[in-house]
Amino acid sequence: MARRQHDFPVLRRRSSLITLVLYILALQAADSQRVKVEPEVSSYPGQDVTLRCSFSDPTGEVKKSQVTWIRETPDGKKVNIAVFNPQFGASYPEKSIDGRVAFRDPSLQDPSIVLQRITMGDEGNYICEYATYPSGNEEGMTRLFVLAKPSNNATVLLVRAGPDPVAVARCVSANGKPPSEITWVSVLPGNSTSSAVKNSDGTVTVTSEYRVTPSEAFNGKDLSCVIQHKTLSKPESFSLKASIEYPPRVMISGYDGNWFLGREGVELKCSAKANPPASSVVWTVLSGVLPPSVEVSGPVMKVMKVDTDLNTTFICEAKNSVGTGKLEQNILVRESPPQPQGSDPGMVAGAVIGCLLAALLIAGLVFCFLRRRKRDQGYHGGEQQGSYDPKTRVFGGGKNGGNNNGTVFTYREDSSEATTEHAAPPPTAQDILLSGEMDTLEKSKFDLEADEGYDRFDESFGESRPVLQLRPGAGEVEEAGYVDDDMESQRDGSIISRTAVYV
Structure with a gap:
C-alpha cells in the first residue's frame, strides 16, 4: 500500500511532461498556420499566374524581418527565386526565371509574386518563408499545376x-x-x-x-x-x-418474266454495291455476242424490240480495287403476252359450269321438296266430290280388295266422333283433271291423249264407267285402322291409289 503512494508523484510528473510537449506542438502548429497561402494553383502555358502569401499576426507582437520565395525542383532541391528585405529591397537570385518573376507589391504585409509566361517546366511546389523573431522562420507551400489543353x-x-x-x-x-x-x-x-x-x-x-x-x-x-x-x-x-473495303455485290433488275415477241421499251439494269465503288460494269452473254436488238449504256442494257435472240443468259460483271463480282440473268421470251388475271377461258368455263351445277342442284332439291309436299297433302276435288285433305280421309277397301262403292269414313273437325255416311261415287281421273285444282305438271300425268288408256271409258259395256275405281271395303278399314294417304307416286311420275282395282 505504501508502494502505491510513492508512485503517485512519478505519475504526476510524467503527465506534466506530456502536457508540456502537446502544448509546444500546438504552439508550433499555430505558428505554422500564420503564413497564409493557396494550397493549389492551376495555370496554362503562356499565361501569368499569381502566388499569394501573407502573415497573420493579430497581436502585432511578432517581428518580421524578411520574406523569401523558394521553388522546390523535381529532384528535391530548393532554389530561392525571390527575396524581399525592407532594408535591401527585392532581389531575384534564380537566373533561369529572371525577368519572369516579380513581387506584386513588395512589402512584408503582401509578399505575393507573379510568374509570367508560364511554361510546363514551372510546375512544382513554391514555398513562402517569413523570417520572424522570436519564433524563427515560418512558411506556407503552394502547389502550382501547369495545365496543357490537348x-x-x-x-x-x-x-x-x-x-x-x-x-x-x-x-x-x-x-x-x-x-x-x-x-x-x-x-x-x-x-x-x-x-x-x-x-x-x-x-x-x-x-x-x-x-x-x-x-x-x-x-x-x-x-x-x-x-x-x-x-x-x-x-x-x-x-x-x-469504312470496310469489299468486292462488288452485283444485282440485276428489270426482268419481269413477261418478255414476249415484239415487246418494246424493256431494259436490264445492273447495280453493284461495293467499297470503294465499282470502277467498271460490263454486260456480256453466255453465248459470247450481244444480240443486235440490245443497246448497252454503262450499267443499263436497253432492248429495242424483243426477239428470239434474247432467249439467252445475260451476265453483268463489276470491278473495283478489291475484286470482281458478277451475276447471271436468264431470259425466257414468250410467243405472246400472258392472259390478264381473271380472264382465262378455262377459268371462266369452270366458273360457269360450277354455277350451272349449283343451280341444278338447288332446283332438284326444290322439286323434290314440292313433290313430297304434294304427295303428303293429296289432291283436292271440287266441292261436289268433297274435299280430300288431312281432315277428311277416304278409306279404301280391305287388304284383299273389295267394292269401292261401300261406306266412306269421314273425320270431321267439328265432331268428336267419326260418323258413317253413304258416299257418292269416288272421283275418276277425268274428274280430277276437270276440277281445276291441279297444276299443269300434275295434269300432264293424266293426259287422256298421251296416257296408256287408264282413264278411257270402256264402250263394250254400253255405259260410261271408269277403268280405275276405288273400292272402299269399310269393314276391313275399320279393323285395320289404316289412316295413311291412299295415293302413291310412281317412278314414271304418275300417281295411283294403293287400293286401285283395274277392271
Missing part, C-alpha cells in the same frame, strides 16, 4: 474485310496535361486499346484505337470517340463511320 482528333482507318481483328478507327489527344481519358461508343462488336507517351515538356499524348473483325455488314456503321480532360468544360465527341 489537341484532339479522330480518324477512320480504311481496312478490308477479313477474318482477323484490326483497328477501324483511331482517336488521339496530343500534348495534354494531365493525360486525357478516351472512351468509345459504337454498335460494332469490338474493343479499344490505348497508349500514352510523355513528351519532353511534360505533356502527354494519348492514342486509342477501336478494333473489330471487319466485314461487309460493318461498312458505314456509326462509332464515336469521346475525350475527357480537365481543361474541357464538357467531353469532346467525334462521330465516325466505319
Whole structure:
C-alpha cells in the first residue's frame, strides 16, 4: 500500500511532461498556420499566374524581418527565386526565371509574386518563408499545376474485310496535361486499346484505337470517340463511320418474266454495291455476242424490240480495287403476252359450269321438296266430290280388295266422333283433271291423249264407267285402322291409289 503512494508523484510528473510537449506542438502548429497561402494553383502555358502569401499576426507582437520565395525542383532541391528585405529591397537570385518573376507589391504585409509566361517546366511546389523573431522562420507551400489543353482528333482507318481483328478507327489527344481519358461508343462488336507517351515538356499524348473483325455488314456503321480532360468544360465527341473495303455485290433488275415477241421499251439494269465503288460494269452473254436488238449504256442494257435472240443468259460483271463480282440473268421470251388475271377461258368455263351445277342442284332439291309436299297433302276435288285433305280421309277397301262403292269414313273437325255416311261415287281421273285444282305438271300425268288408256271409258259395256275405281271395303278399314294417304307416286311420275282395282 505504501508502494502505491510513492508512485503517485512519478505519475504526476510524467503527465506534466506530456502536457508540456502537446502544448509546444500546438504552439508550433499555430505558428505554422500564420503564413497564409493557396494550397493549389492551376495555370496554362503562356499565361501569368499569381502566388499569394501573407502573415497573420493579430497581436502585432511578432517581428518580421524578411520574406523569401523558394521553388522546390523535381529532384528535391530548393532554389530561392525571390527575396524581399525592407532594408535591401527585392532581389531575384534564380537566373533561369529572371525577368519572369516579380513581387506584386513588395512589402512584408503582401509578399505575393507573379510568374509570367508560364511554361510546363514551372510546375512544382513554391514555398513562402517569413523570417520572424522570436519564433524563427515560418512558411506556407503552394502547389502550382501547369495545365496543357490537348489537341484532339479522330480518324477512320480504311481496312478490308477479313477474318482477323484490326483497328477501324483511331482517336488521339496530343500534348495534354494531365493525360486525357478516351472512351468509345459504337454498335460494332469490338474493343479499344490505348497508349500514352510523355513528351519532353511534360505533356502527354494519348492514342486509342477501336478494333473489330471487319466485314461487309460493318461498312458505314456509326462509332464515336469521346475525350475527357480537365481543361474541357464538357467531353469532346467525334462521330465516325466505319469504312470496310469489299468486292462488288452485283444485282440485276428489270426482268419481269413477261418478255414476249415484239415487246418494246424493256431494259436490264445492273447495280453493284461495293467499297470503294465499282470502277467498271460490263454486260456480256453466255453465248459470247450481244444480240443486235440490245443497246448497252454503262450499267443499263436497253432492248429495242424483243426477239428470239434474247432467249439467252445475260451476265453483268463489276470491278473495283478489291475484286470482281458478277451475276447471271436468264431470259425466257414468250410467243405472246400472258392472259390478264381473271380472264382465262378455262377459268371462266369452270366458273360457269360450277354455277350451272349449283343451280341444278338447288332446283332438284326444290322439286323434290314440292313433290313430297304434294304427295303428303293429296289432291283436292271440287266441292261436289268433297274435299280430300288431312281432315277428311277416304278409306279404301280391305287388304284383299273389295267394292269401292261401300261406306266412306269421314273425320270431321267439328265432331268428336267419326260418323258413317253413304258416299257418292269416288272421283275418276277425268274428274280430277276437270276440277281445276291441279297444276299443269300434275295434269300432264293424266293426259287422256298421251296416257296408256287408264282413264278411257270402256264402250263394250254400253255405259260410261271408269277403268280405275276405288273400292272402299269399310269393314276391313275399320279393323285395320289404316289412316295413311291412299295415293302413291310412281317412278314414271304418275300417281295411283294403293287400293286401285283395274277392271
